[in-house]
Each structure stands twice: as structure tokens, then as C-alpha cells.
Amino acid sequence: MLSRVREIGYAMYERLLRLEIGGAPDHVAVIMDGNRRYARKQGEDTNEGHREGAQTTEQLLDWCDELGVREVTLYTFSTENFDRPADQREFIFDLVEEKLRTFADADRVHDAGVCIRAIGEREMLPERVVDAIDYAESRTAQYDRLNLNIALAYGGRAELLGAARDVARSVATGDIDPGDVDVDTVEEYLYRGPTRDVDLIVRTGGAERTSNFLPWHANGNEAATFFCTPYWPEFRKIDFLRAIRTYQNRQETWRTTRARRALALVRSLGDREVPQAQAALRRFRDALPNSEREQADEEYELAD
Structure with a gap:
């Protein structure tokens, strides 16, 4: 009975991890x-x-x-x-x-x-x-x-x-x-x-x-x-899925950092028409937290 409960718990945790991994x-x-x-x-x-x-x-x-x-x-x-x-x-x-x-x-x-x-x-x-x-x-x-x-x-x-x-x-x-x-x-x-x-x-x-x-x-x-x-x-497979989740979280952190750097660059240039800075900000804007993304959209008309 205990082993069956563990199997069910393992299967549920595996499904949860799969849902968390993009x-x-x-x-x-x-x-x-x-x-x-x-x-x-x-x-x-x-x-x-x-x-x-x-x-x-x-x-x-x-x-x-x-x-x-x-x-x-x-x-x-x-x-x-x-x-x-x-x-x-x-x-x-x-x-x-x-x-x-x-x-x-x-x-x-x-x-x-x-x-x-x-x-x-x-x-x-x-x-x-x-x-x-x-x-x-x-x-x-x-x-x-x-x-x-x-x-x-x-x-x-x-x-x-x-x-x-x-x-x-x-x-x-x-x-x-x-x-x-x-x-x-x-x-x-x-x-x-x-x-x-x-x-x-x-x-x-x-x-x-x-x-x-x-x-x-x-x-x-x-x-x-x-x-x-x-x-x-x-x-086990759940260990591997946890490892991939770590990678994914690292990627999300990296994208957020790049987005903030791009936003800081656009602001420092003081000219929203600079193509390269504008393109970089558009590329990473989705990685910004909601409040920061909304502010950037309002300042630089990034939203589609």
C-alpha cells in the first residue's frame, strides 16, 4: 500500500514539473x-x-x-x-x-x-x-x-x-x-x-x-x-525535470536582466527613435515584471 502511494505521488509530482517546464x-x-x-x-x-x-x-x-x-x-x-x-x-x-x-x-x-x-x-x-x-x-x-x-x-x-x-x-x-x-x-x-x-x-x-x-x-x-x-x-526522471526547471529559471532571470539593461540604455540615450536600442527593448520587454513592462510601453510605445 505504501509503495502504491509513493508511485501515485511520484507520478503527480512528475506531471506538475512537466507543467512548469516550457x-x-x-x-x-x-x-x-x-x-x-x-x-x-x-x-x-x-x-x-x-x-x-x-x-x-x-x-x-x-x-x-x-x-x-x-x-x-x-x-x-x-x-x-x-x-x-x-x-x-x-x-x-x-x-x-x-x-x-x-x-x-x-x-x-x-x-x-x-x-x-x-x-x-x-x-x-x-x-x-x-x-x-x-x-x-x-x-x-x-x-x-x-x-x-x-x-x-x-x-x-x-x-x-x-x-x-x-x-x-x-x-x-x-x-x-x-x-x-x-x-x-x-x-x-x-x-x-x-x-x-x-x-x-x-x-x-x-x-x-x-x-x-x-x-x-x-x-x-x-x-x-x-x-x-x-x-x-x-x-530519477523527476530529478532531471527539476534540473531543467533550474535551467529555465536561469534563462528567465537572464532575460529580465537583459530587458532592464535595454530599458536603461534607451533612457540614457534620451531618444526613442534610436533603432538598435528600440529593437533590443522590444526583444526583451516580455521578460519585465508587469509594472515595469507597462511603464516601458507607456514611455516608448512598445506595445503592439
């Missing part, structure tokens, strides 16, 4: 933390935590497809994880190899148009894992509905350092003029994988840090972050 972010990055701690809590071998966490990963992809997320990046194995005991590393590599090949052959992956890519220092990985990466990438290269980036042997500093070295090398050989180095130039030398900036970073397991994950694509502090206490195998 849309999904394009790119979600996930730090899947807590597999080993979950296993210890359950009295299981730590490797079993990784196996159960892999099941949560499959569910996450279903949720992303359902909600219209265009890109997912999973922090699967960092460069720091090489410090773990050899038996733990080998189990994770075996699991990654198995899941990559399974995903690459799964009908639902092809039906959903999932493009699989790996990002990180491939030369650090066992040959069997690299072979599985090549297989998954080749089998899904033609798709673009959902990009799935698997971060393996990944470290954000290592990525940026490698890109800086490659840019410097190209400048030294005369292939690039120093004055031409810009954002697009640097992005050409990053790991091939993410196609857009990260909108939302999710971390499970209770820690509140992003751990050197996608520092470039997180675009400074522009990405919304959602930290939650459930270990990764415990992560």
Missing part, C-alpha cells in the same frame, strides 16, 4: 557521480554501482529524446580516474566497451538518430575501448537528431592546454597569423565532439563543483548548474 535546453552535460558510494550503501561490490549507473544512463537518453534535448555530454572517465586501482579501471573499460557496442547496434539509437562521439585523450585508453569507440562512431556518424558525447580520459585543462599548444605550433609554422586567432580558431583545435555551448550541467552525488568538465563549452559561468544529492544510480 522547454528543454539544447545541450545538457552530466557528471555521473556516486556509483561506488551507492554500491557501498547497498552492501554491493563497487563495480555493481557502475553497472547500475549504466542503466540510469540509458534512461537519461530516453528522457532527453522525449523532451527534445539536442546534445548530451557524459563525464564517463576522467584523466584523474587513472589513479584508481587497476581492477576498477578494467571493469569500467569493459563496461564502456560493452555499452558502446550495444548502443551502436541498438534499434532505438538508430530510430532516435543518435550520433555517438568520444572526447578525450584516446591514446590513454586500452585498444579494445578505442576500437569500440571507432565502431560506435562509424555506425552513427550519419545522424544528427541527438548528439551523444562520451567523455573518456577527459580533462578540461588537458583539452585547453592541447588546443593552446596546437595554436602556438600553427602560429610558429606560419599557418596562422597571431592577429587572426579568435574564438573560432581555438574551437578548431578542441576535441571533436560538442557542437554547441553547454546550457545545463547536472552533477549527482552531493558534490557542488564541476570538476574540470567542459570549461570552454560551459562558456565561463553562463551554463546553468544543478547539483543534487542522489547517487547516479538513484537519479
